[in-house]
Amino acid sequence: MKLSKIAKLIDAEFEGEDKEILSLNTLKDATENELSFVANPKYVKDIPNSKAGAILVTEATQKYVPNNSTALVVADTYWQMAVLSKYFAPPIEDLDAAEAIVGENSSVATTATIAKGAKIGKNTTVMAGVYIGSGAEIGDNTILYPNVVIYRDCKVGSECIIHAGTVVGSDGFGFASNRLGEHKKIYHIGNVVIEDDVEIGSNTSIDRAVFGTTLIAKGARLDNLIQVAHNCVFGKGSVAAAQSGFAGSTIIGQNNVFGAQSGAAGHLEIAPFNTFAARSGVTKSVKESGKTFAGFPFMDHKAWLKIQGKLARLIK
Amino acid sequence: MKLSKIAKLIDAEFEGEDKEILSLNTLKDATENELSFVANPKYVKDIPNSKAGAILVTEATQKYVPNNSTALVVADTYWQMAVLSKYFAPPIEDLDAAEAIVGENSSVATTATIAKGAKIGKNTTVMAGVYIGSGAEIGDNTILYPNVVIYRDCKVGSECIIHAGTVVGSDGFGFASNRLGEHKKIYHIGNVVIEDDVEIGSNTSIDRAVFGTTLIAKGARLDNLIQVAHNCVFGKGSVAAAQSGFAGSTIIGQNNVFGAQSGAAGHLEIAPFNTFAARSGVTKSVKESGKTFAGFPFMDHKAWLKIQGKLARLIK
């Protein structure tokens, strides 16, 4: 879409070349044919180094836009990014794509739906009521149990098992809000990638990334009814028990273990090889490894036990 | 159903006219062709003002029934209401209704099921494996992702997005119990109404009302794996993050924000414009607005932080 058309959609002004913009992306990852935005003040410092073809900025931040980029000046950058996200989102299904490709020895139930442009590997089992969207790819020797839903452009590796009712690739919970309390949906342009040898339980939800990828790394194990929000990375060989939840953009290192009904806040980094007891609520990044945590807000497991002991004595 | 037949089903006695009863309803909302009941002592005071054609009462509360109504005297009013609810519940599907109506430019996947008597608006997308029950209505420009289930008589507005695996209109968790520990199901005669511009994530469950409506008001945003129990009202523009849950009959004002894994007990009223941190457990009605709460039982967010600080010092 031409910059002039974009500017019109969001009632913005700009000067200079009428570039062709192909997608939206983060300041850090955007390239010359992509539009980016700055909503959070802490990213203002990254504007001068951005390679984005154009950037949504306010009057106040306009001055940081580098020469290689074009400033689009608006009052509410996040809201206007949300407005534009709708125009850059692919259609739900891609009716013009070629027929789906299904590898040899794979079995696909007659009530399953494989959209155009999807690819299924060899020896893979796609059971009743499964939906696999346009451009999605499923590896070899993988089992998708009944009524699993894989949204478009998501990838599931080989030797994976996904149990019934699990949803991979639904839009993340993202929207801009204005002062009237209205919310403008942010269409999610990213995807979910599930690497090889991953097992996921039933009725779990894994959201696609805003931009980029929500990643479930090789050998991970997710139980039932788990929430993995947009842009999370769930590390290699990490394990999460039922009803745990991981908020947006949290990066979980390899071989972490999360107990049932535990959770982690968004935008955290969790080092490898830690254990979080059931019901833990991880509120800060974790830099150590080999530790066991518990409680909400989480703390060293032994400290938590001590507090519980003190509380028990309090009532005597 | 004639009152005489109803009386026979529940082994009750009554005097007077053999009225035709068309439905069950609450004491407050029941009209002359409806039967009501009093199970909770706090509603006994409402009996004299009820317009219900007949009321299930005990020997003790029989005397409050007004002249315009007929008393049906039983030992356990709640249990007998449950017994009768089965007879007044509509069939699961309405095989005699006219064919479903689908508006222009709407697309319905071949594996989707639209029951007789349902109506779909214009430009709406009904994806694979979706079920829309009898009498349900879906607005314009709405997207129902794969395997969404809309039970009979529920309504979804225009410009809505419901992600895969979400269930709208399942029976609420209601039953009468006797001294033997047996439970008698209360069939849910009400519905769910989702107003315009609502987005709901994947694998969320919204239960239909016992009588009346469970309401998700305009502009609301619900994330994945959320529980909304029977007869809740989720206010205009309100937002709930993943794995939060709302117990029965709780009324949530506009533009409240609930963090992930938070919850609210039943029969509460929550004023508009409050924020509840992740894991909050709302145990009482909230009359103020513009506040931030946290913890379980919930409290002012700052108080909660102070307690966490004190507990942390306790163990040093």
Added chain:
Amino acid sequence: MKLSKIAKLIDAEFEGEDKEILSLNTLKDATENELSFVANPKYVKDIPNSKAGAILVTEATQKYVPNNSTALVVADTYWQMAVLSKYFAPPIEDLDAAEAIVGENSSVATTATIAKGAKIGKNTTVMAGVYIGSGAEIGDNTILYPNVVIYRDCKVGSECIIHAGTVVGSDGFGFASNRLGEHKKIYHIGNVVIEDDVEIGSNTSIDRAVFGTTLIAKGARLDNLIQVAHNCVFGKGSVAAAQSGFAGSTIIGQNNVFGAQSGAAGHLEIAPFNTFAARSGVTKSVKESGKTFAGFPFMDHKAWLKIQGKLARLIK
């Protein structure tokens, strides 16, 4: 499978008769044609009394194997049991079984899938998108709402109602892990049995047993989005509200009541007739009856209220 072949698969040594092994089972329940294992030191004492045809043991525990049994010596018994579980798991669908049997007056939606070898009783309703696996049995007068999934060999009684999106019989969350942080799946050979007069809400997950049965006993009521892990017993007439979760092998007596978002750890026994408030976390077995508990770790409800009061005063 011959013991010699099994030994080869796991690189084990054995002496004696080359028995035919038909299945895997626990030390306690295994019979002469079954293979068992000892992974947890606390079960070593049960080896001498086992009737298993063969037992996976380490060099250290080999000496306890009785004469009627054959010792298969390996370094990591749990890992090797996981390796073997794949070979003893039945196929996902049984293509050679006879056609499914559907009782009179039952209605099965055209988009439902009933696998070969399944049996459906009389007057039962199987709605759109439901999947019923090989060898599964559904009783009379039961309703399976849209997109319910019943995995192979599971049983649902008569007069049951299962709401949309619920999954019965997915594999439990079980795997062996090695020092490299890799996980080897334990295929679940057991099933789920749901007795008569049980109602289960929407989007709930009930896992099949490793060996034996995960049991939901007669008259139980489970709400939406609940997790019941492998080998649990959910007692007769017991009730669990939305988003509660029960970890593996926990045995819940009759007529317990669990509030919303509550949970119980694994391998517990909970005596009948107790109440657990919303958000309770049951961390130990409960031997008393007739009590009310709250909190995490759970305690007497009154004690919990007292602690909350003290904490509230702390901040004043």
